[in-house]
Amino acid sequence: MHKFSRGPMPMINSMTAFATRQGGHAARGWSWDLRGVNGKGLDLRLRVPDWIEGLEAGLRARLSEALGRGNVTVTLRVQNASETSSVGLQSDALDAVLDALTEVEARAMARGLTLAPANAADVLALRGVLDVALPDPDTAALGRAILADFEPVLEGFIAMRASEGAVLGDVLGGHLDEISRLTDAAANLLDVRQEDIARQHRAALARVIDAAGDADPARIAQELALLAIKLDVTEEIDRLRAHVTAARALLAQGSPVGRKLDFLAQEFNREANTLCSKAQHAGLTEIGLTLKTVIERMREQVQNVE
DSSP, rough: OEEEEOOSSSSBBSEEEEEEEEEEETEEEEEEEEEEEOOOEEEEEOOOOOOOOOOHHHHHHHHHOSSSSSSEEEEEEEEEEEGGGGEEOHHHHHHHHHHHHHHHHHHHTTTTTOOOOOOHHHHHHHTEEEEEEOOOOOHHHHHHHHHHHHHHHHHHHHHHHHHHHHHHHHHHHHHHHHHHHHEEEHHHTHHHHHHHHHHHHHHHHHHHHHHHHOHHHHHHHHHHHHHHHHTTHHHHHHHHHHHHHHHHHHHHHHHSSSHHHHHHHHHHHHHHHHHHHHHOOOHHHHHHHHHHHHHHHHHHHHHTTT
């Protein structure tokens, strides 16, 4: 049997995809419906006939081999060719139903009730009146045929995941470009920001000395210097740049990298939050808020990466 092996791929895969197909073997026909959405792990939900021995186990093994993550639903509907079945009327069951109908009508009339008449279709629809005899299938051969027919379905599904993943990769790459641009913009503001903060600190120092003539200027200057160190964002900018490099490497590596990208997105957000909290500068605050918006958009897209 030809197998579409997963193997390492130089691209990311989306977890969102679908594939359909129709097939048949001997007196049986069937239709496939394979759908996938994002998930934390690989969650397989199979809706397949349980009377075909080994079918579900075979499908689970194949899907587990081919896929890394996602909520995946497989629906298989197997039909019987109409010309291969025979219909027989069960006389005993029919007589019992008719006797029951006669008694029900008689009792209703005795109470002055009029019931709507039952037609032949109503009677035939009752359980046991008609016996539909189907051919005894060779489930082993049928199972093999169905599993073989599943391969093109799975190939189409994986191809769509790859196609969607290519688009997703472009979107994520664009987000990383924007994060990199904003990080560089933040770095370019540091000198101006440092001068503004130093000017604010000098003004604050002068006010304190004026208000408290006996204040120790050296001690005050020391405290202001410690405050300036606490407001330094050089490390946050360096970490943002490192995260961009790591994320691009993961995208180039290919799926499955969704969990790692999700972790990186959280780290991006952590650095952006710290940048905003330390900003003390209108321009840097604006950059930090824009960073948070871009990172959130990126994280939403990351949820679809296998």
